Amino acid sequence: MRPFDQPVVEAGRVGGELPSSGSGGRLRAFAPLRRLTADTDLLLNGLCVLFAVGFIALAVRSAAMSGAFISTDSLFMTAVCLMLAGVFMVSPALMLWERGLLKMPSFAIPEGEALIDEGPIHFEGSMRLFLNVLGGLLVLTVIEVALAYFQVPLYIMLTILIGLSLIKAALIVAYFMHLRFERMSLVLTLIPILVVCICLLFIFFPDSTRSLNLRTTRAGAVATPEAR
Amino acid sequence: MAEAETIHDVIQPAAAHAHAPSVAAHHHGPPTGFIRKYIFSVDHKVIGIQYLLLAMAAVLVGMLLSVLMRMNLTWPGTAWPLLEILFPIGAKGGVMTPEFYLSLVTMHGTMMVFFVLTTAPQGGFGNYFLPIQIGAEDMAFPTLNMLSFWVTFVGFVALIAAAFVEGGGPTGGWTGYPTLSAIGGKLNVPGMGSAQNLWWNGQNLWIISIAIFCVASLLGALNFITTLLNMRTRGMSLMRMPLTCWSWFTTAILALLAFPVLLAAGVLLFLDRTADTSFFVPGGLSDGTRVLTEHNGGSPILWQHLFWFFGHPEVYIAILPGMGVTSHVLSTFARKPVFGYRAMVFAMFAIGLLGFFVWGHHMFLSGMSPYTGMAFSVLTLTIGVPSAIKTFNWIGTLWGGRIRFTTPMLFAIGFVSLFVAGGVTGIVLGQTSLDLSMHDTYFVLGHFHLVMGVAAIFGMFAGTYFWFPKMFGRMMSERLGKIHFWPTFIGVYAIFIPFHIMGIVGMPRRYASFEEYEFLRVLDPVVLFVTIAVIITVAAQFLFWYNFFWSIWKGEPAGDNPWEATTLEWSTSSPPPHDNFGGRVLTVYRGPYEFAVPGAPDDYVMQTTPDAAEENQSPLVQGGSEISGNGHNGHKH
Amino acid sequence: MGRALAVFIWVMTLATVWMFVDGRWWFPESITAHGPAYDRQFLISIIVVGLTFAAAQIGLGVMLWRYGSSRRGGNERAVYSHGSNRLEVVWTIVTAVIFVSLGLMGQRVWAQLHFNNAPAGSAQIRVTAQQFQWNFHYPGADNKFGRTDPAKIADASANFIGLDEDSPGAKDDVVVPTLAVQVDRPVELVLSARDVTHSIWVPELRFKQDLVPGLNISVHFTPVKTGKFELACAELCGQLHYKMKSYLLVLPENEYREMAALPPAQFKTRMTELLKKYPLGSVPH
Amino acid sequence: MSTEAHAVDQSTLAADWGGGTFPYHVGHKKLGMWLFIVSDAMTFSALLIGYSYVRASSDEWPAPFHFYPSVVFSTVMTLCLLASSFTMVMAVGASARRDKRAARRWIMLTMLGGLTFLVLHLYEWYHLIHDYGLKPFSLPAEWAREWPNAPPLFGACFFTITGLHMFHVLTGVIYLGWIAFKIRRVRHEDVEVSGLYWHFVDLVWMFVFPLIYLMSVYAE
Structure with a gap:
């Protein structure tokens, strides 16, 4: 799926889109910067991929290191790492998509399919x-x-x-x-x-399990100095 | 432009619309009679203005409350004879009591967050301009829309009533943390009710008010989403929508998912107060004479989780529409397309998404698990990334523009400046360690007032000055508008930047007076300075009210498109007719911000202007023709 | 108008930066072991914040200064550009790296305070907050806390925390409204509240923690300077929230040990004397 | 700008996101109802999570429901709801065939299922309040003896969650009644939307039943 998007705009009509990497020539104002960044494009995206891989590694580590993986803390830490990895994957994925290397299924309706109420109702x-x-x-x-x-x-x-x-x-x-x-x-x-x-x-x-362990109404809720 | 392809293929072939969906739920003729036309109107434009007027009333109240608060902080113990007339209990003899101060704090927060920052940008401008900007004739559910407004209004009345019931206004703060808010009545905290007054007390009315508000907001949100997805006119692809529409869309999604959680929390808190349940109240509490044996087993942290699960997205509900308006206005008056439209959209969605993952940063010190706090902290700082993208893109939009410094533009620029000033300190507050000292100090107040309070309000001002000609057919006075801008812009910096240093010194928030603490003495001149700035800034706001109401009747008549803007609202008359486009169904040919297009006759190209190659193709299709496939063929019935 | 706005934004930026650089209004001196690390992290963050702030505001001003329409030729149009993907990628990555690394750095002090138990040999003090008063519960000479029971709470007889006088170890327990600790020795506070949420805060400690009703939350820190400091409540707790004040006394080892060994009545008198003896602020030792 | 890029455009021209059509291929009311369901699901999730939170943070939690009658009773209630969901889907099917008469009959059956559920549930409440003495704010003395460390939250959670669910069932029955009454004038979409709401009510019960009832079965 191309979420919330339509290639009509993608192709660089007068829509308010970013120029695709192939047609950056319109950006006269940024010519020097463009030259500077042309080579760094791949590098930066590579960097992103590296970050993403790093975070995935961290996630795997967090999953592997925690004795009891099914603790919510450890699940949460893993999820956070994976999400950060996802964040860093966005830019490279967009680049691939732009260059047509990454295809997403389309959800167009077949021609002539009946709409909501008129005609035979699809049930x-x-x-x-x-x-x-x-x-x-x-x-x-x-x-x-x-x-x-x-x-x-x-x-x-x-x-x-x-x-x-x-x-x-x-x-x-x-x-x-x-x-x-x-x-x-x-x-x-x-x-x-x-x-x-x-x-x-x-x-x-x-926090609910933490609350349970810290309850004041629970006997032995606080370790006394001599007990430590 | 030269290589522009014909656009009419973009539109669905007429055949596909032969079975055009006739779900004309929104179909209604122009109303007659005052009540149907102006009070219980189902017209989104009237409802939008109703929301705006409600917000303007609420902001007036909220602002005056803040002046009272500053007066009490700066000159504690002084008698203000006027006050005694208004609040004979809270300010006996004209001297504000500490509980009166707390009720001011609570009312100011609730009023501003719910009835101003949520109501005006989303309910007001969103209602008025979302359908017009996507070329629809009304919202998807007009009656529901009307209900949303009137339910909101009931919530507003409930909140105002809370201030005047016996025992005084609610004193729990806008976050209403239990156990104070749950058992305050049993601890004889004023405004929290008592054994004799179980139902009609400030805190209960406060809960009722926000619960009602939740219902209204989530109904409004689903209306917005449905309208935006289903009712865009032909050619209005999502990536051709103005950024304002994107911001209202994102905001509506946030509201749809966040408000129900607050509603649930509100129900539980209400039961804790009135039915003696213990969702948020643990056992073993005492009021000094007896153990509160009726309560056991709950947890105050549960409320904080539920509240902030709503509360953090709420911050973005307040600010995102401001971002949309700012992008829109900046582009229009810089006469230049928005820099990085797609990045702006992604950034907006990223902010909305991340907004759901970070509520824990309000709770670092609340007894939450410190590990969870750490994860929340890292996620919080990543929100800085999309925010920075937006800032860069705003500045990029100005770069190389031909900026016209109209009043809306001044406020939009003010928004960018304030958003940066308020946003950057989030980097400090989002760090677990630094929060150890900064939490609950004026540093936090400075941060969120700048970014979600004042910046959002600047977005609203920009929107008001920008859209006023469309809403009322007359211009607001530019001269008065500029006079209004300067004291406001200077004033808010003079108020809220000093808040940061107060926080660094260590001034705690929600204190009725700072007299007790020696280490705050050094701040006395700053406190006085801020108060003076507040009074001047608030006084300047009356210029706005004057300008607003004066211009409705006496303003210079505005044409259809006084700002030479490009989006759909400017292609209809000012004010728009009942069905927005007079029976026309527009076709959109391009993105929303086509300024300075090389080769075009003017420096702006409307979204509805067909390309030269297609002049012979009828650009505007009359309603009722067979290709009106946008769910708008209600008029032929 | 544009240039005036640009100038104002620059002046405002300068004024703001001055307010933070001037030093007239800044943190009080830190008195804990983790204080310097906190201050360093704050300084790094505020410098990053300041640079971001100044750069954005100055940049905004430059745009306003340069691109006002009245300063350009009659028919000249704005640059027709929809932006640049590469620039977006650049600043996304730059800000992501800066913010995320700052966020990770910011965890150090937090981890140090919250992920470890209180070090061995730390003095344990139980804190029970109430509207609108602090109660600090010391174990006394035997270093054993007596039992507390909410049913025994009676403000009328000044038993604010419900100390059971008959329980073992309770006889020499002291409950005072002032927090006194020994310098250079780790302190463990066991925090709880008996009615609503409060928050213990001493700016000099760079430390704050909510006291949640129904929970015993254990925190620890090590004071490294002697003196007397104001202690405030930082979480809204009711009408007299602003008056819920106490003092933190950081005493030299001999003074503290001497006081801690005293029986309850004398302990209290001694503490009152010490409170009078020390002026506000830290004392060089 | 290139021609092949434009060719790509055309392949998805009829696409839904371009305006002038319903991108999800569902009308306003149906989309609105789906969004409402998402929103309402969040309310119930928040309540159920709140319940789980207090339960997980308690030392002990009462498990008072005997297999007979409570669980058997609530199982019958579950069957009622499931059956009514089935009849509702048949009503929607009939309405799609334009068989309004059959649709009305199926809707009536659905309402009957819903009403049976309501009656049984109210009886269950009455039984708990009257025979056991369960209150929103306290446990019956007998239970308090059996589970001395349990907080008095059982009744609060039980009544809040089942009460809100019951309120939804009641609204649903009224809503369906209105649709059945107006069946000749309402569109198919209206029937379908009311069906969505009804199934959602059923769906919520699929979580309330195990979490509230089955997790509190008395250990014989």
Whole structure:
């Protein structure tokens, strides 16, 4: 996908775009600077790639060094490193894209596809399909309830429950809410936004466990001097 | 330009529109009758002006509150007879009490952040100009739009009411940190309610007000996003939108995702106050005579997380529209395309995205895990990168321009200057170590007032002076505008730069008086200086109000395009007709900032001007024709 | 108009830089072990900030000075340019490197204070803040803290922290409104609040930490200069927030040891005397 | 500016981002509803995360729900919602076939599912408040004895989250009722949008049910 973009502009019509590297000639004002930077272009992007690789290495290190990787702190540090790596990858990726070395799938509608309400309404899925989905949801629910019945240990239960619930949510969103039959661009807009934002809320958890350990109402909350 | 290809291929072939979507939910004729026309209007232009007037009322209140605050800080204990008439309880005998000071602080913060910085640039200008700039005839959901405004208005009334209920205004600060805000009533903190007054107290009304505001904002936000995505006229690709539209778009996304979290937090805090739940209140607390046994198990840090998860994006909600307006105005009056349009868009999105990752920098010292703090710190400093890109590009836009120093341009330049001045100190505050001393001092106040307060307000001033001719069909007085600019620009620097050094010396914020502390004595002359600057600057603002209202009726008539600007709002009449373009459906042929195009007859080329090769192609398609595929064919029904 | 604005922006830039360089209004002298590192980091940051600020403002002024329309020929147009990708890349990378490295450098003092436990042999003092008063709880001669219980809090009988007099080790415990510590010896403060959030702050310490109700937050630092300093509350805690003041006394080793060994009543009297004895500010030793 | 660049333009000319069309190929109302759902999902996420936060920061948390009747009861409620989601999707399908009569019938069935859920849930509340003495601000004495270190937050979390969800179900039932009432005059898109809202309510329950009920099952 070319996010929020259209090649009409890309090609350098009178749109308010940056000149592509091939057509920088318009920039009379910056001629000396351009000469200076022409050679550094690759170098700088290379530098960016180096930074990105460095951050990925840091992320891997953070993942490898932490004894318990499934601590939110360590997850968070890894995520931050990966994000910084992503930030540094933007510029090289843009360069590749500009030079046509990096292709992204397009989401154009096929000609003549019917629009919203007029004409035959596009509605995919049959009763059979929806019954199958409903059946799937029911089976998952039964598994969840069975877990509760058989008294699985709390943390295993939590993990499985969250996993199953995510599957159920995905089924509902995909089939009942019909997102599976919408265009990919809508899916790629809505889902990542929600996933990112909800994952961000998970950053609260290091503090909840920290709060637990620092509670004043807990016996032995403070190590006394002689205990140390 | 010579090698320009024909543009009409850009437009979808007519065939694709044969089944044009007729979701004309926004279709409505011009209203008749005063109430439908001016009060409960569904016209985005009227709603935009309503938002602006609301913000102007709120900013007046907020500003006067700040003058009162400065007066109390500079001359503590002085009796101001006038005050006693207005606030017989808070200022008995005309002397401000410390709790009255705190309620001023809270009201000033809430009023400014919510009802000025969020309302005016987004609700006001965004509502008025977003549909026009993308060539739509209204917002996607006009009725929802009207509801958003009136719900906001109810929130405003609730906030004003909070100041006048028994017990006085809320005293928890605009961040409303528990446990003070949750159990303040039980600790006999004024303005926090008491056992006898569980419901109608300042703090509860404050929560109700912001909860209402949250609902209004998120409804408004989804309206903005839908309008912008679905209702752009033909040829208006995203990369041809004015930067103002980009800024409103980004802001709306932030609002859509941030406000619901505050809403949830507000509900929980409200329950803590009224239903004795303990989401934010831990156990083992005491008021000195008894243990508050009804509370146990909560955590004040949870509120801080939820609040700042909203609060940090909110900062960008306030400033991003200002950035958009500034880019727009700078380009128009430098008579030069925006430098690095695409980079500007990416930077704006990067700021919005990173804005969600950094809320923890408000909480370094709040008892949050220090490891988390470290990660937040690094991310915070990366926000400097897109901000720097924007600054460079603004200066780059001026480079080689032919700058016309009109009033909107002066304010836009002021925005750039103030944004830099306020933004750079973020580098200091974003570092965990340095925050050890700087947190909760006047250094922070200087930083955020410059960058999200005054810079954003300068963006609004630029917008007002720039768009006033379009909104009311008359020019604002340029002479008065320039007289307004100078004391304002000098004044805000005189106020907020000294704040930084006060912070370095160590002046804590939210203090009703500094008399207690010896180490602050050295700052006495600075405090006095700032207060005088505040009074002069605030006085100068009345010039603006005078100019605004005088010009509505007496201003010089403005033509359709007095500034020789390029975007779509300037291709309709001033003020625009009810459906914005008089039934025309515009076609956009180029980017938004085509100034100084070599070979063009004028030094500006409107977005709707077809290229010479296509003059014979009808540029403007009449509404109702078969190729009106922009969801605007409501008029043929 | 453009040139006037340019001149104003330059003058304002100069005035601002002067305010920071002049030194009349600056940090009080630092008295902790981590203070110099803090000051150095602050200085580096403020220089970077100052340079960025000045460069941007001066650049802005130059544009205004040079490109006003009235100063150019009648029909001359602005340069037609949409920008430059390379310049964008250059300044993105330059600012990213500067800001991120500054951010990483800025973690050092933080890590030193927060990622390590208090060093062995540090004096532990428990701090319980309340509206609008500080309570510092010393273990007394036996170096053992008595038990505290919120149920026993009674302001009327001056038991502000709910000290259980009958618990082991409580007999010689002292609760005073002033913080006294020994110079050159690490101090560990165990912070908590009994009603709302407060924040302990002594500018000279370059140190601040919120006291969160319901949590015991442990922090540590090492004072290296003796003297008396003002201690403030930095988090909004209610109507008398601005009056929630106390003092930090950094005492020489002999004075501190002598006082710490005293029984509660004398401990308090001695502290009052010491408070009177020291003037505000640090004392060379 | 080059010709091949222009050729690229043409390949995506009909593209959605160029204005004059719906880029996601969904109308205003549907896009608006999706955005509202995203926003509302954030509200519920914040509440559920808040609940998890206080639960994780407590030494102990009550697990008071006996498998029978509470879990069985809430399972039936879950089935109600799931079934109503299914009927709703059938309503949307019928509406797409322009079979308004069938659409109305399916919507009525959906409302029935929703109402059953509401009634069962209110009964559940009544049971907890009346028979156990659960309050938003305190635990029943019996539970407090069993889990002495537990904070009194169980009721607060339970009532806040299920209450807000119940409010959504109630709004949904009213909304669907209005659509069913006006079925002859509303567009297909309106039916579809009301369906989206209803499925979202169902989806939220898919997280509320395990996190609130199944994670609090009494250890026999």
